[in-house]
Amino acid sequence: MINTKELLIDLDKLTDGEKEEMIKLGILSEDNQLKQYVYPSLHRKRPPIPKQAIHAPEVINEAYNYKKPSSFSRALSFDLADHKILLVSGTASVNEMGKPEHIGDFKAQTWRTYRNITNLLKAEGMSWHDVVRTTNYLRDMERDYAEFNKIRTSFFRWLELDPLPASTGIQAILCWNTLLVEIEAIAIKKINN
Secondary structure (H helix, E strand, O other): OOOHHHOOOOHHHOOHHHHHHHHHOOOEOOOOOEOOOOOOOHHHHOOOOOEEEEOOOOOOOOHHHOOOOOOOOOEEEEEEOOEEEEEEEEEOOEOOOOOEOOOOOHHHHHHHHHHHHHHHHHHOOOOHHHEEEEEEEEOOHHHHHHHHHHHHHHHHHHOOOOOOOEEEEEEOOOOOOOOOEEEEEEEEEEOOO
């Protein structure tokens, strides 16, 4: 059972609303005590689909290793029928030590982001030719979209991608103010039998 020291929240400083919702989720008892997690009975009958976290430690650290940890996998793969699906989390210009790279240089950050995703794809035996969708987050769409599109188009042309992945661009506040671009990707490959 997890102990309260492993949580990132202070159970003695919960708002009334937090306490109410955590009780309803089964996390807390009425007297503010942490309850043991009970594995859902539905998964005893139907196990969840097996998933595997994918890593590329030579270029990007794990999010839970940040000074202030984040709770997500860099990428997650799973098999669906005869296909492997890879979901790449929002990835930015972060190095293997968990530090931002190329602060203030939008173009270099974009290239580093592509390098990080390329290595996550390689770790699962995939390439950009397996990518079917990207979601692209830019801190300042008005200022940076033209440069982003030049780099993306150049990279995809160099890769000779055809067809191109489906894509969406969104202006967003990213997790660190030093990050100017973040990209998510979905890749699919047929499993060789």
